[in-house]
Amino acid sequence: DAGVTQSPTHLIKTRGQQVTLRCSPKSGHDTVSWYQQALGQGPQFIFQYYEEEERQRGNFPDRFSGHQFPNYSSELNVNALLLGDSALYLCASSRDGAGGNTEAFFGQGTRLTVV
C-alpha cells in the first residue's frame, strides 16, 4: 500500500519564479492538505482540497494556489517566489467523513530553496 508521495524532493528556484509541487494521497484517502514548515517551527496550514474544491485556507497570500484532480492527487503552486518562501512543503492526506476524528498522514515533503 503506497503512502503519500510528493515530488520533487528538493527544488532550488530564483526569487520571482513560479513553482509547482505535486502530491499523491494514500490509497483510500480523498482529502489533501498542504502545510509549510519553516526551520524550527511546526507545520503551518496552507489549504485543504476535497472533491476538487478548496475547502479551507490558512493565512497565506493569493500567491499560493492549488488544485485537486479527479484521482485525488493535488498540486501546490506558488507564484512570485520570495526568499521567505524557502521551507519544507508537506502534503498530508486523510479520509473525509469522520467528523474531524480522522488521521492525516504526511508525504516525505519537498524542500524548496529560493535564492
Added chain:
Amino acid sequence: QKEVEQNSGPLSVPEGAIASLNCTYSDRGSQSFFWYRQYSGKSPELIMSIYSNGDKEDGRFTAQLNKASQYVSLLIRDSQPSDSATYLCAVNPNEKLTFGTGTRLTIIP
C-alpha cells in the same frame, strides 16, 4: 496566546527512563488530538491519536487527554536512542491540523 503550546526543549532523558511530553491548546471545541514524531530533515510521522478523555496506550507510548484542562501529553516508556526526535502536538478543531512548535527530545545512552 498560541493555539497549541509545547515546551520547545531540548528535553534530555536517560535511556530506559520515561519521557514525558506536554501540550496545551486554546480551542475548547477541539475534538481530536495527535502526536507526530519528526526526525531531523524528515517529515512528521503519526504515532498516536486520541479523541476521548483519559489514557490511550500503544506499545511504549501512552497519550493522555484532559479536555477540561485543555491538556494533552505523551509518555514514552523505556526510552530508546531511536526515540530522539522532535515531537509535534497537533489539534484538529475544524478539519485542519494546528501544530505546536514541537519538543526536541534527546535520549542519552
